[in-house]
Amino acid sequence: MSITPAVQFDLHRRMVRIRLFEEAAGRLAEAAKLPGFLHLYVGEEAVASGICGALNDDDHITSTHRGHGHLVAKGGDFNRMMAELMGKSTGYCKGKGGSMHISDLSLGMLGANGIVGAGSPIAVGAAFANKYRGRGQVAVAFFGDGATNIGAFHEAANMACALHLPIVFACENNEYGEFTPRDKTMAITDIVDRAAGYGMPGVIVDGMDVIAVHEAALEAVAKARAGGGPSLIEAKTYRFYNHHGVQNLGLKYRSDDEVAQWKERDPIFTLEDRMIENKVATRQQFDDIWAELRNDIEVAIKFAEDSPLPTSDQVLVDVYSANGGN
Amino acid sequence: MSITPAVQFDLHRRMVRIRLFEEAAGRLAEAAKLPGFLHLYVGEEAVASGICGALNDDDHITSTHRGHGHLVAKGGDFNRMMAELMGKSTGYCKGKGGSMHISDLSLGMLGANGIVGAGSPIAVGAAFANKYRGRGQVAVAFFGDGATNIGAFHEAANMACALHLPIVFACENNEYGEFTPRDKTMAITDIVDRAAGYGMPGVIVDGMDVIAVHEAALEAVAKARAGGGPSLIEAKTYRFYNHHGVQNLGLKYRSDDEVAQWKERDPIFTLEDRMIENKVATRQQFDDIWAELRNDIEVAIKFAEDSPLPTSDQVLVDVYSANGGN
Amino acid sequence: MSDERKLPYVMAFNEAVSQALEDDPNVFCAGEDIGAFGGVFGTFGGLQAKFGVERVVDTPISEQAIIGLGVGAAVTGLRPIVDLMFMDFMCVAMDQIVNQAAKLKYMFGGEARIPLTITTAGGGGLSAAAQHSQSLEALLCHIPGLKVVHPATPYDMKGLMAACIREDNPTVMIKHKRLLGIQGPVPEERYIVPLGVANVVRSGNDVTIVAWGRMVHEVTAAAEKLAGEGIQCEVIDPRTLQPLDIDTIVASAKKTNRVVVVHEAVRFGGLGAEVAAQIQEHAFDYLDAPVGRIAAPFSPVPFSPALEQHYIPDAARIEAGIRSVLFRTPVGA
Amino acid sequence: MSDERKLPYVMAFNEAVSQALEDDPNVFCAGEDIGAFGGVFGTFGGLQAKFGVERVVDTPISEQAIIGLGVGAAVTGLRPIVDLMFMDFMCVAMDQIVNQAAKLKYMFGGEARIPLTITTAGGGGLSAAAQHSQSLEALLCHIPGLKVVHPATPYDMKGLMAACIREDNPTVMIKHKRLLGIQGPVPEERYIVPLGVANVVRSGNDVTIVAWGRMVHEVTAAAEKLAGEGIQCEVIDPRTLQPLDIDTIVASAKKTNRVVVVHEAVRFGGLGAEVAAQIQEHAFDYLDAPVGRIAAPFSPVPFSPALEQHYIPDAARIEAGIRSVLFRTPVGA
Numbered sequence A, B: 001m002s003i004t005p006a007v008q009f010d011l012h013r014r015m016v017r018i019r020l021f022e023e024a025a026g027r028l029a030e031a032a033k034l035p036g037f038l039h040l041y042v043g044e045e046a047v048a049s050g051i052c053g054a055l056n057d058d059d060h061i062t063s064t065h066r067g068h069g070h071l072v073a074k075g076g077d078f079n080r081m082m083a084e085l086m087g088k089s090t091g092y093c094k095g096k097g098g099s100m101h102i103s104d105l106s107l108g109m110l111g112a113n114g115i116v117g118a119g120s121p122i123a124v125g126a127a128f129a130n131k132y133r134g135r136g137q138v139a140v141a142f143f144g145d146g147a148t149n150i151g152a153f154h155e156a157a158n159m160a161c162a163l164h165l166p167i168v169f170a171c172e173n174n175e176y177g178e179f180t181p182r183d184k185t186m187a188i189t190d191i192v193d194r195a196a197g198y199g200m201p202g203v204i205v206d207g208m209d210v211i212a213v214h215e216a217a218l219e220a221v222a223k224a225r226a227g228g229g230p231s232l233i234e235a236k237t238y239r240f241y242n243h244h245g246v247q248n249l250g251l252k253y254r255s256d257d258e259v260a261q262w263k264e265r266d267p268i269f270t271l272e273d274r275m276i277e278n279k280v281a282t283r284q285q286f287d288d289i290w291a292e293l294r295n296d297i298e299v300a301i302k303f304a305e306d307s308p309l310p311t312s313d314q315v316l317v318d319v320y321s322a323n324g325g326n
Numbered sequence C, D: 001m002s003d004e005r006k007l008p009y010v011m012a013f014n015e016a017v018s019q020a021l022e023d024d025p026n027v028f029c030a031g032e033d034i035g036a037f038g039g040v041f042g043t044f045g046g047l048q049a050k051f052g053v054e055r056v057v058d059t060p061i062s063e064q065a066i067i068g069l070g071v072g073a074a075v076t077g078l079r080p081i082v083d084l085m086f087m088d089f090m091c092v093a094m095d096q097i098v099n100q101a102a103k104l105k106y107m108f109g110g111e112a113r114i115p116l117t118i119t120t121a122g123g124g125g126l127s128a129a130a131q132h133s134q135s136l137e138a139l140l141c142h143i144p145g146l147k148v149v150h151p152a153t154p155y156d157m158k159g160l161m162a163a164c165i166r167e168d169n170p171t172v173m174i175k176h177k178r179l180l181g182i183q184g185p186v187p188e189e190r191y192i193v194p195l196g197v198a199n200v201v202r203s204g205n206d207v208t209i210v211a212w213g214r215m216v217h218e219v220t221a222a223a224e225k226l227a228g229e230g231i232q233c234e235v236i237d238p239r240t241l242q243p244l245d246i247d248t249i250v251a252s253a254k255k256t257n258r259v260v261v262v263h264e265a266v267r268f269g270g271l272g273a274e275v276a277a278q279i280q281e282h283a284f285d286y287l288d289a290p291v292g293r294i295a296a297p298f299s300p301v302p303f304s305p306a307l308e309q310h311y312i313p314d315a316a317r318i319e320a321g322i323r324s325v326l327f328r329t330p331v332g333a
């Protein structure tokens, strides 16, 4: 690994933050304390962490229905996230967006998105603005394997290449779209095969290996920042829980074996083992990190639970900017 | 050429029919006798002819805004076509569709289409129905280079491959979308580079050489008919007239040189020269064919001019089928 | 009767589809996750096992191609049922719905038959936020060439779905997500609820309430409450939103002289506006009060249940709205 | 005055865009064929030559990505103008318009500013058939989060376009294809026609006519004819369709006691329904006749001029419609 220990710790921390946030959200959902849909990112932590670890605060990302991981990886605040998931007025979206629209524009996180594929054209817009301003910012579009079948993704990828924009397309290929395996919905195995059709380079990385993801991201981001145009990163990964919610609901669209095999490659534990083996870290250090972040989560849950619900007069607020241009 | 003389004559005839129809339409448009938009196919005759020459009557095609050529190549009737362009009640669409929606379902021509890219998903539906019925019919989707940038094309191509449907995607790459050259709107040179991203074979053919197009079509159609799934044919071609209408309007989006070079490769004259050289045909034979078809056009113009306009009571007819299922 | 067979709304849908698949070899279904999984709402549950992968087809996440698949298959002779998981996603496929499915027959001078049924799930109340909760029927009803149904009961669900499938024109069947589990009597045999015929859910002389989808149930609750005070509401559920059975509505308006329209969609530009406009056109001299409209306020659907409960009309707001039309105090949004 | 500067509608648009590009470095334009070619209607003519390829951008044929480009650039601080060549094509990009542009600010709890202007060309009368002639404003006006303008004159075009560009919310500017060439006075200096303010085109006491886009001109012709008979029409052009200046309309209705709404869109579910519904809500006791609606019949737009001339309302049909509201004979579609 050419990645410094400090960066390794940083990536590790991002992943653990995601894991803890998601598992807490899962528990709360099971306890019927979270309204609405919940799409957990557990298992895929290395992708968001490895890529967002290569970004600056003022770089932009667009996200998906499975968006908490991206926001956490970009530096999202647990308190405001948890409050949003509970529909509280202290949440990131004042309770108006919820899990599927969670966002933090100050961190360049342009929103989870309930429409599959819809984030990519918006990322193209952010990349355009970044090129236009010329301050070296880049944009990353996160999306799933299934999302590459939708027109919006295609148009975004082509336009980004035609306009030579500073953008990275980050595909989280977890082999399923909801409950349907990838091979029923496309005749190719690797999403990266689509890159050539737009005229951009594409690379496959092990999405369970945060260092590998990070290295690929560093390269693609550097290229974009330097005016080299778009690239595609396909990270092969897996979600450990169901499409939404926590349990598999006894639904046998994935075999127990398959799930178990992927879980053996847990991106966090794999990194920890490697760092210990390489004498970069000790078990005790990790224990401390987990404990510290567990505490942050407990604080966030309490913050969210204690926060007030939005009041009825808020329904009609925020539809339009008060200060139109006139 | 392994293509028999009879087939060569057939392909030639299709091309001449298109040329004559289009040039007549162009003259009528200049004389302000045709209402609405008119997108001429002149220059691209080899594509529709070479491909439709490989199809049976009960195979299906979907078309584009530049649709007359496809209908003529599929066997369209001059009288009803010309009447439609004039908005007459004897036209293919009783004057309701016009140039941009001309169609003949009995010939499997599922309509010109005013929305770029919208024909391809419909062709996928026809291909699905053909596979479902199992009578060996195939579908061909015609579209332009520009259309491959739109989401509908992408979704159609991917779905056709995922469902392994009997379909041929036929791209007429004339290097322009309206007044904008291809290289401003995509970072690739060959549309065929997109095929691999869907998992289908793709081939580039000289779209000014009807025999080459036809041979590629025979192969792709045979493959589809035999259950071998989709393919893409990219025909490099050129439109001799403006995007719509006849003249270039003095618009310098293409150089005179470029236009002249392509015109030298006129698909009809090229074929005629080859057939004469190969002693398959004589100039006299071609003269007779042109004369015969010119006469057909004159008849069609007269038919259309003599036909009645639709009456106002027809506005509300044909919105719904009278016999709903109930 | 107690031995009447009852089914949940979702299974009434399922049975209509299943019987159509049995009866007509040209019928097939396609959509995301509808095959092996049976649909995220269970609407297509068990059908692939029964009818095979050729007839109950899992598709990619490609709403434009899903509708296009339906249009192309319909115009070449099949009778497709294609599914858009959530009504909000029709925006992704709007061109195929509005510019293709709805217009093909007309553009081709009548030379086409498009026996296509598009099924989808609309409505809020599940904290599914702004992109998974909309009621967008007004967008569809404005487009000549489409027929639109939105059943409120399991009985109507089965009968209207059967009618849609047999119809030779493109139809959109809107299921309401919050009604999927409601039980009601559903005959096992095949039957049709004809398109374009309203249902008078409840008779009354004092005021006419026009409502559809889940709102029918909220209106009924309000009507029952008012009945306790001697106020008799006539509740009309058009069931088919396009073509709209305006005659039944106008006849009722002429009888009661007061009308309230209730819908879950945003009030401005909602279908209630058309209903109100037509009532005042056709029953102007009979009206004792302006036609009232109870609907969602002018905002996207909020996520938090604390907000959403104030967004979607409920029995209490409907009751208040009815009173204001009866007593001519201002009607809320 | 004879020395007033006149410009065609299309150049009034062009000048508003040009001045915005001059004034604000965050303004840029993107769309199909708008750069080197200047737009198929000439709307962006000369702007790329003046402001460069970075600021007047030719895009692929990718309407979803075009709107997305605008949304993403707007939310990250620019002030984009993105073009959809024909209004019909908004169906291709509907998700980005309806589910993204319109909702982002709300979904994000107000933490977003979307100063995005979408420009497009609507309306019929060019024999452009069913997919290039629609007036789909009703679909947009039903969506909270969008503002919609549709100018009838060169003066309003420049002022409304300038207002749209300066607005911090997503706006849709609908040009009318048949108005592109009409001339009218347009000051050279910068000015704004404020969003949400109707224009009383003509004052009168006998009947109020509400119309927008090209219909304003047909209505004016009808009103002039009727004036010859002593019938004085008050003609109101809302100019902004969302938010609608209902106060001005209702005040006029209370004065004239009779109202006719005229639009080019299909009557059923058109914006005229909302106008009629609101007038009867707010001016019920003032109305001497039902609010009349003159609009397109319930079919796609036909191609043949022989049919289209019966489809789009014209001065003669409007005149007849006004008479039927004045004398309470039935109003045609």
Ligand SMILES: Cc1ncc(C[n+]2csc(CCOP(=O)(O)OP(=O)(O)O)c2C)c(N)n1
Pocket (backbone or CB within 6 Å): A065, A066, A114, A115, A116, A117, A143, A144, A145, A146, A147, A148, A172, A174, A176, A177, A178, A243, C032, C061, C063, C085, C089, C092
């Ligand atoms: C346009 C659209 N179609 C369908 C859906 C329903 N849906 C939500 S998530 C999902 C699967 C997405 O698969 P993928 O892109 O691979 O992401 P993953 O869930 O695997 O992370 C689907 C079909 C949607 N939200 N939007």
Ligand SMILES: Cc1ncc(C[n+]2csc(CCOP(=O)(O)OP(=O)(O)O)c2C)c(N)n1
Pocket (backbone or CB within 6 Å): B065, B066, B114, B115, B116, B117, B143, B144, B145, B146, B147, B148, B172, B174, B176, B177, B178, B243, D032, D061, D063, D085, D089, D092
């Ligand atoms: C969705 C959509 N966007 C834009 C247009 C306007 N338009 C009509 S033809 C055309 C160019 C199409 O280019 P291409 O697909 O290469 O076909 P060609 O005209 O070159 O044959 C465009 C942009 C349209 N009709 N539909």
Ligand SMILES: [Mg+2]
Pocket (backbone or CB within 6 Å): A144, A145, A146, A172, A173, A174, A175, A176, A177, A178
């Ligand atoms: Mg996936």
Ligand SMILES: [Mg+2]
Pocket (backbone or CB within 6 Å): B144, B145, B146, B172, B173, B174, B175, B176, B177, B178
């Ligand atoms: Mg082209």
